[in-house]
Amino acid sequence: MFELLATDPSSSARRGRLTTPHGVVETPIFMPVGTQATVKAVHPDELRSLGAQIILSNTYHLWVRPGTEIIKEAGGLHKFMNWDRPILTDSGGYQVFSLAKLRKIKEEGCYFNNHVDGTPMFLGPETAMEIQATLGSDIAMLFDECTPWPCTHDEAKKSMELTLRWAQRCRDWVDQNRPQTGGGAQLHFPIVQGSTFQDLRERCARELVAMDFPGYAVGGLSVGEPEADMMRIAEWTCPILPANKPRYAMGLGTPPQMVELIARGIDMFDCVLPTRLARNGTAYTHEGMMNLRNAKYAKDFSPLAEDTHPMCQGFSRAYIRHLINTQEVLGLRLISLHNLHFYASLASRARLAIEQGSFAEFRAEVISRYQTRSEPTDP
Amino acid sequence: MFELLATDPSSSARRGRLTTPHGVVETPIFMPVGTQATVKAVHPDELRSLGAQIILSNTYHLWVRPGTEIIKEAGGLHKFMNWDRPILTDSGGYQVFSLAKLRKIKEEGCYFNNHVDGTPMFLGPETAMEIQATLGSDIAMLFDECTPWPCTHDEAKKSMELTLRWAQRCRDWVDQNRPQTGGGAQLHFPIVQGSTFQDLRERCARELVAMDFPGYAVGGLSVGEPEADMMRIAEWTCPILPANKPRYAMGLGTPPQMVELIARGIDMFDCVLPTRLARNGTAYTHEGMMNLRNAKYAKDFSPLAEDTHPMCQGFSRAYIRHLINTQEVLGLRLISLHNLHFYASLASRARLAIEQGSFAEFRAEVISRYQTRSEPTDP
Numbered sequence: 067m068f069e070l071l072a073t074d075p076s077s078s079a080r081r082g083r084l085t086t087p088h089g090v091v092e093t094p095i096f097m098p099v100g101t102q103a104t105v106k107a108v109h110p111d112e113l114r115s116l117g118a119q120i121i122l123s124n125t126y127h128l129w130v131r132p133g134t135e136i137i138k139e140a141g142g143l144h145k146f147m148n149w150d151r152p153i154l155t156d157s158g159g160y161q162v163f164s165l166a167k168l169r170k171i172k173e174e175g176c177y178f179n180n181h182v183d184g185t186p187m188f189l190g191p192e193t194a195m196e197i198q199a200t201l202g203s204d205i206a207m208l209f210d211e212c213t214p215w216p217c218t219h220d221e222a223k224k225s226m227e228l229t230l231r232w233a234q235r236c237r238d239w240v241d242q243n244r245p246q247t248g249g250g251a252q253l254h255f256p257i258v259q260g261s262t263f264q265d266l267r268e269r270c271a272r273e274l275v276a277m278d279f280p281g282y283a284v285g286g287l288s289v290g291e292p293e294a295d296m297m298r299i300a301e302w303t304c305p306i307l308p309a310n311k312p313r314y315a316m317g318l319g320t321p322p323q324m325v326e327l328i329a330r331g332i333d334m335f336d337c338v339l340p341t342r343l344a345r346n347g348t349a350y351t352h353e354g355m356m357n358l359r360n361a362k363y364a365k366d367f368s369p370l371a372e373d374t375h376p377m378c379q380g381f382s383r384a385y386i387r388h389l390i391n392t393q394e395v396l397g398l399r400l401i402s403l404h405n406l407h408f409y410a411s412l413a414s415r416a417r418l419a420i421e422q423g424s425f426a427e428f429r430a431e432v433i434s435r436y437q438t439r440s441e442p443t444d445p
Numbered sequence: 446m447f448e449l450l451a452t453d454p455s456s457s458a459r460r461g462r463l464t465t466p467h468g469v470v471e472t473p474i475f476m477p478v479g480t481q482a483t484v485k486a487v488h489p490d491e492l493r494s495l496g497a498q499i500i501l502s503n504t505y506h507l508w509v510r511p512g513t514e515i516i517k518e519a520g521g522l523h524k525f526m527n528w529d530r531p532i533l534t535d536s537g538g539y540q541v542f543s544l545a546k547l548r549k550i551k552e553e554g555c556y557f558n559n560h561v562d563g564t565p566m567f568l569g570p571e572t573a574m575e576i577q578a579t580l581g582s583d584i585a586m587l588f589d590e591c592t593p594w595p596c597t598h599d600e601a602k603k604s605m606e607l608t609l610r611w612a613q614r615c616r617d618w619v620d621q622n623r624p625q626t627g628g629g630a631q632l633h634f635p636i637v638q639g640s641t642f643q644d645l646r647e648r649c650a651r652e653l654v655a656m657d658f659p660g661y662a663v664g665g666l667s668v669g670e671p672e673a674d675m676m677r678i679a680e681w682t683c684p685i686l687p688a689n690k691p692r693y694a695m696g697l698g699t700p701p702q703m704v705e706l707i708a709r710g711i712d713m714f715d716c717v718l719p720t721r722l723a724r725n726g727t728a729y730t731h732e733g734m735m736n737l738r739n740a741k742y743a744k745d746f747s748p749l750a751e752d753t754h755p756m757c758q759g760f761s762r763a764y765i766r767h768l769i770n771t772q773e774v775l776g777l778r779l780i781s782l783h784n785l786h787f788y789a790s791l792a793s794r795a796r797l798a799i800e801q802g803s804f805a806e807f808r809a810e811v812i813s814r815y816q817t818r819s820e821p822t823d824p
Contacts, residue, residue: 102768102771102773103767103768104768104775106774106775107775109775109778110759127771131767131770132743132766132770136743136744140761140764146761146763146764146767147764148759364511365515365518367518367519380527382525384511384519385526385527388482388510388511389483394481395485395777395778396485396487399486
């Protein structure tokens with residue numbers, strides 16, 4: 067299912083190929099986020115045109131609206147949203163912990179009221195896997211507890227152990243039910259937790275590897291911890307994960323973070339930043355983030371960036387700034403598409419660099435050109 | 446500039462061809478509305494793909510944001526918004542009367558505070574023409590007073606006479622300044638007012654015709670008057686307007702209204718309904734309006750309509766309903782595009798019917814199939 071095509075001599079970066087029921091994914095890969103069965107403001111044809119090979123969708127959101135019954139009757143999530151390439155779904159756990167109200171975590175799972183109309187709901191390992199089986203995603207994530215940061219070693223340990231017990235229950239459900247999609251078997255990835263503690267991360271990774279899954283995720287990243295911790299967690303975890311399985315860092319990150327995590331052996335990424343930042347007029351460039359609301363762009367008739375999506379060509383920064391200032395949807399569309407193109411292109415350049423043995427230069431160039439801080443907005 | 450290609454023996458419908466500096470417009474034509482230099486939620490490539498030959502943009506909105514200085518520096522409105530086909534701009538008067546605050550109408554023009562930040566502004570005939578000259582639209586509308594409905598004969602007469610005096614001042618400004626765009630002369634259309642009074646409409650039309658413009662608009666329609674009045678106004682006005690000049694009914698209308706006004710000799714239409722109704726989930730069909738928020742579409746996996754834009758194909762009513770319910774931009778995009786396709790297709794079918802001598806059948810079919818009332822929304 068996962069083929070390792072090349073490795074980088076200067077780092078732990080890998081060039082791989084993951085085969086899923088709905089098609090092949092070349093890694094390292096960035097997955098656009100389609101929270102509610104749509105990548106915000108973007109048409110599936112546009113996703114294809116920017117080379118998106120796989121997208122992520124959120125189980126919790128789809129479960130609340132429109133509900134699994136409708137998606138089931140539609141013939142699964144691919145048909146419902148008119149997307150025939152691979153889809154990864156998360157387990158719903160993260161949104162329960164971050165969005166839902168009155169939540170109570172128990173051994174059996176999580177009781178909560180949903181954030182839309184307050185309906186009481188329950189999500190546990192078996193339910194999370196059953197919903198994802200109904201959605202028919204190509205890759206389904208195991209139900210875990212995303213440990214909050216900061217936390218004590220004891221809290222992180224208890225939480226990680228719950229994740230391990232839940233992983234076993236997910237595994238049992240999957241073994242009994244063997245969910246299929248697109249004429250093949252759905253893939254299931256567990257999530258390594260353990261906060262910023264090396265012993266917990268290593269133990270969690272080892273125990274999950276012993277359960278033998280087709281891929282592994284690193285969770286609990288980008289939840290507030292310093293960037294150095296994020297890198298250390300990847301450094302502790304990746305060597306324990308099998309070389310012949312893909313590795314997915316969930317919910318990340320800035321362009322330099324992505325490149326640095328590729329260097330540490332991560333293969334898959336998803337992040338809402340490209341579409342979320344588009345909403346307030348922030349565009350990615352190789353030099354950093356550009357805030358188009360700023361007055362300095364009012365009469366800047368140069369293009370958004372030299373390297374952009376074809377549909378963004380012909381529009382000036384001044385025009386896109388006007389669209390954002392007047393809350394016009396086309397502004398959001400153009401910046402979303404540009405930002406997704408930027409991330410897709412970053413991943414494709416990383417793949418090429420690893421193939422060509424020039425990843426060290428690529429990494430150094432990205433880091434040195436890219437300013438890690440956003441351009442401040444005018445007061 | 447305007448060539449009459451065919452006339453319908455059963456009605457006053459005409460098939461024409463208007464040449465503007467940025468290209469040819471086949472009439473009858475529907476013009477999508479690009480209020481703030483963008484047709485809401487639609488990319489210019491998509492406008493081209495649905496056969497839009499000309500769009501309308503609003504002088505008042507562009508004057509307030511981003512301001513004429515920026516559009517001038519961009520090289521005009523066409524370059525600013527990346528649209529190389531014809532553009533018609535209104536004079537700004539209608540928005541001053543409908544949106545601006547603390548407005549005072551005087552002989553010289555209108556004093557008001559703009560609706561965005563309350564800045565005091567003044568718009569008169571000369572200013573309106575100067576701004577439109579700077580925008581570089583292909584067709585610029587003369588500054589008029591849109592008479593409110595209902596009103597007395599005396600009020601309508603005073604307002605119409607002001608419109609006539611303003612028309613002469615616009616004419617004088619244009620004769621002195623001869624604005625150019627796209628390598629040719631900008632066209633200027635005056636607006637016939639006179640509310641629902643036959644003598645006033647006829648007098649206004651005659652006096653404007655005497656001033657000899659390349660086209661004429663009928664204004665003060667769809668401001669609350671009964672539909673029968675709207676039709677009567679067209680019946681009074683069109684016979685007075687020269688046959689060899691295009692006629693434009695401003696701010697209209699429903700599909701049956703458009704067809705009935707074509708039958709009365711109107712050539713050009715603009716209307717915000719296709720994009721405005723998209724925002725609350727209403728799609729046009731040949732049988733009437735479909736409200737996708739309604740529960741009956743929750744599991745309706747049939748396509749939006751048989752005849753739709755290619756980019757809307759592959760999406761079910763149930764999916765689009767989900768997008769609208771979750772306020773996802775793609776829902777707005779798909780319905781906007783579908784509705785604009787519907788209006789463009791209605792105009793193109795009218796053109797073909799007039800050419801082929803089958804307009805009477807086309808008209809009867811549209812009216813009999815189309816329900817004039819919107820599908821009510823679920824309580």
